[in-house]
Amino acid sequence: xxxxxxxxxxxxxxxxxxxxxxxxxxxxxxxxxxxxxxxxxxxxxxxxxxxxxxxxxxxxxxxxxxxxxxxxxxxxxxxxxxxxxxxxxxxxxxxxxxxxxxxxxxxxxxxxxxxxxxxxxxxxxxxxxxxxxxxxxxxxxxxxxxxxxxxxxxxxxxxxxxxxxxxxxxxxxxxxxxxxxxxxxxxxxxxxxxxxxxxxxxxxxxxxxxxxxxxxxxxxxxxxxxxxxxxxxxxxxx
Amino acid sequence: xxxxxxxxxxxxxxxxxxxxxxxxxxxxxxxxxxxxxxxxxxxxxxxxxxxxxxxxxxxxxxxxxxxxxxxxxxxxxxxxxxxxxxxxxxxxxxxxxxxxxxxxxxxxxxxxxxxxxxxxxxxxxxxxxxxxxxxxxxxxxxxxxxxxxxxxxxxxxxxxxxxxxxxxxxxxxxxxxxxxxxxxxxxxxxxxxxxxxxxxxxxxxxxxxxxxxxxxxxx
Numbered sequence: 001x002x003x004x005x006x007x008x009x010x011x012x013x014x015x016x017x018x019x020x021x022x023x024x025x026x027x028x029x030x031x032x033x034x035x036x037x038x039x040x041x042x043x044x045x046x047x048x049x050x051x052x053x054x055x056x057x058x059x060x061x062x063x064x065x066x067x068x069x070x071x072x073x074x075x076x077x078x079x080x081x082x083x084x085x086x087x088x089x090x091x092x093x094x095x096x097x098x099x100x101x102x103x104x105x106x107x108x109x110x111x112x113x114x115x116x117x118x119x120x121x122x123x124x125x126x127x128x129x130x131x132x133x134x135x136x137x138x139x140x141x142x143x144x145x146x147x148x149x150x151x152x153x154x155x156x157x158x159x160x161x162x163x164x165x166x167x168x169x170x171x172x173x174x175x176x177x178x179x180x181x182x183x184x185x186x187x188x189x190x191x192x193x194x195x196x197x198x199x200x201x202x203x204x205x206x207x208x209x210x211x212x213x214x215x216x217x218x219x220x221x222x223x224x225x226x227x228x229x230x231x232x233x234x235x236x237x238x
Numbered sequence: 239x240x241x242x243x244x245x246x247x248x249x250x251x252x253x254x255x256x257x258x259x260x261x262x263x264x265x266x267x268x269x270x271x272x273x274x275x276x277x278x279x280x281x282x283x284x285x286x287x288x289x290x291x292x293x294x295x296x297x298x299x300x301x302x303x304x305x306x307x308x309x310x311x312x313x314x315x316x317x318x319x320x321x322x323x324x325x326x327x328x329x330x331x332x333x334x335x336x337x338x339x340x341x342x343x344x345x346x347x348x349x350x351x352x353x354x355x356x357x358x359x360x361x362x363x364x365x366x367x368x369x370x371x372x373x374x375x376x377x378x379x380x381x382x383x384x385x386x387x388x389x390x391x392x393x394x395x396x397x398x399x400x401x402x403x404x405x406x407x408x409x410x411x412x413x414x415x416x417x418x419x420x421x422x423x424x425x426x427x428x429x430x431x432x433x434x435x436x437x438x439x440x441x442x443x444x445x446x447x448x449x450x451x452x453x454x455x456x457x
Binding site for chain 1: 299301305310318334335366370373410
């Protein structure tokens with residue numbers, strides 16, 4: 001009897017895993033952009049819509065973004081222009097919500113404040129450069145097992161905004177009054193409910209995947225890995 | 239009047255369990271040594287080990303590689319993905335994570351050869367028992383792999399499907415518990431099957447000389 005129960009338990013577990021794969025594969029996607037300032041490409045004429053769910057303090061997300069930034073010319077030409085890709089970043093503070101990093105919240109809030117000035121990419125690029133220089137290049141905050149990035153002061157984020165050329169009066173007022181907190185919370189909840197997994201999460205047309213395998217080698221291995229994923233997106237049909 | 243049961247002190251009970259485990263482990267190790275000295279079982283062990291290493295490395299970062307294989311990428315790019323997994327089997331050994339995958343694969347490969355031996359010697363009950371416990375251990379190990387908070391791992395979607403998005407906060411802890419459970423289940427399956435097979439091997443060895451004696455006498 002016990003043996004029969006065990007065998008049934010194994011069969012149920014395997015069946016459950018299979019059902020989960022099928023269930024996850026058929027989740028509907030909302031393609032309406034969250035923030036137009038967080039997009040690249042021509043939405044009206046785009047053949048493909050690629051979405052990346054991210055958290056600025058998620059190292060694997062930053063690896064992917066760094067690979068794209070280090071090869072910006074090729075990405076622009078091959079994907080955004082030649083293949084008419086509309087690329088969207090969806091910022092969340094999922095790592096704050098689930099207790100992995102307190103920095104995710106101000107960084108995410110700053111991203112939405114920058115987007116309100118239509119300067120998201122300036123803020124995002126400066127932030128990733130600074131994070132790489134200060135921490136990631138020294139092996140800090142590069143994985144779940146590495147030394148964690150300490151809780152950063154508010155000045156760290158205003159410094160990024162200033163270097164990114166944002167209007168500092170507007171940015172400070174936005175951050176001080178928590179003007180974007182509700183939007184950030186709402187979007188994080190939307191992402192958590194829709195994805196049911198952590199970030200990074202990629203929806204490249206019909207190709208959906210979570211996680212990014214990288215080695216902090218933005219121009220070599222990471223770019224090759226990113227290209228395989230982008231090409232898988234191009235090869236899939238929405 | 240029935241006999242009054244005398245409760246053993248806790249320290250004695252722990253000592254008994256320790257001695258029992260030590261004995262069983264010793265017998266299991268003798269069995270494993272015996273089986274691995276037979277070329278067929280040795281080959282089977284290595285093939286199974288490589289298969290498990292490949293599968294666990296393939297899924298160690300969630301379903302990322304699986305999605306690439308299922309995507310519309312041309313065949314040669316899919317082979318690149320598989321090639322990278324093959325390389326990562328060896329390169330990942332430089333990390334603790336890679337070593338834990340190696341240990342889990344080794345235990346799974348040992349379970350397989352012990353099961354084959356038991357099956358070939360008509361230990362049907364032991365095979366069913368070992369296969370189900372080992373199978374549950376393997377499933378635990380399989381879904382506990384990866385980094386749930388990084389979006390890589392098969393556990394997070396299962397948890398969130400069952401308990402909602404809020405369950406993601408617990409994913410890391412549960413992943414750790416599942417990994418420990420997987421190791422324990424596989425370890426105890428190896429010990430249990432190892433002991434059962436030890437008895438079979440011992441009785442085989444004991445009957446062999448008698449048989450030879452009988453044969454010699456009849457000649």
